[in-house]
Amino acid sequence: MNALRAYDINIAGLENKRYEYDFTSDDTFFAALEQDLIGKGNVQTHLTLDKSETMIRLDFHITGTVEQVCDRSLDEYDEVVDTRQMMLLKFGDHNEELSDEIELIERNTATINVARYIFEFISLSLPMKRLHPRFRDEDDADDETNGKLIYRSDPETEDSTEDQPAIDPRWAALRKLSDN
Known part of the structure; x- marks a missing residue:
């Protein structure tokens, strides 16, 4: 001390x-x-x-x-x-x-x-x-690729929006509330 x-x-x-x-x-x-x-x-x-x-x-x-x-x-x-x-x-x-x-x-x-x-x-x-x-x-x-999430758009998934099932209108109304 x-x-x-x-x-x-x-x-x-x-x-x-x-x-x-x-x-x-x-x-x-x-x-x-x-x-x-x-x-x-x-x-x-x-x-x-x-x-x-x-x-x-x-x-x-x-x-x-x-x-x-x-x-x-x-x-x-x-x-x-x-x-x-x-x-x-x-x-x-x-x-x-x-x-x-x-x-x-x-x-x-x-x-x-x-x-x-x-x-x-x-x-x-x-x-x-x-x-x-x-x-x-x-x-x-190494840090440029490891440990980071890289989001890439896939052209096949972007065009497949019409294949998705229709959203129940009740869930859509709830989703609007949570977005506010």
Whole structure:
């Protein structure tokens, strides 16, 4: 947890204006978070903090690389991270997460730790399918046909509309209701 102290921002004495911070996250950062998603990496975060009377706006720009394991070959590779995210911290009577982008914090909060936000934003920027770059080109070619439904019109079925049985008028009236 001591490695994460570098991500503390003292907000108690800040005036209502814009502040900028830079953080570098390496292997010790990811190890200190006690998670299994990312083991190693080197990421730079530029944080812009806008403080006002009622809230704090945090704008993150995170760039760098994190080590991932390919789902197909189990080879390790570096995944590029480049994301911009925003977080709002509104002052209130208690701490509560209102949504993914908005949290309530107590008015007397002295410091905020942005390590959790940085990790969450890095995690969200990673692709669900972890694929080594050497497989990505061939996978793009496969995706054009596999896993997609391709509708083709068959000229024989288009002309056979007169072969279909007549629709009961009661069902036709119900179908009109469901189309509205």
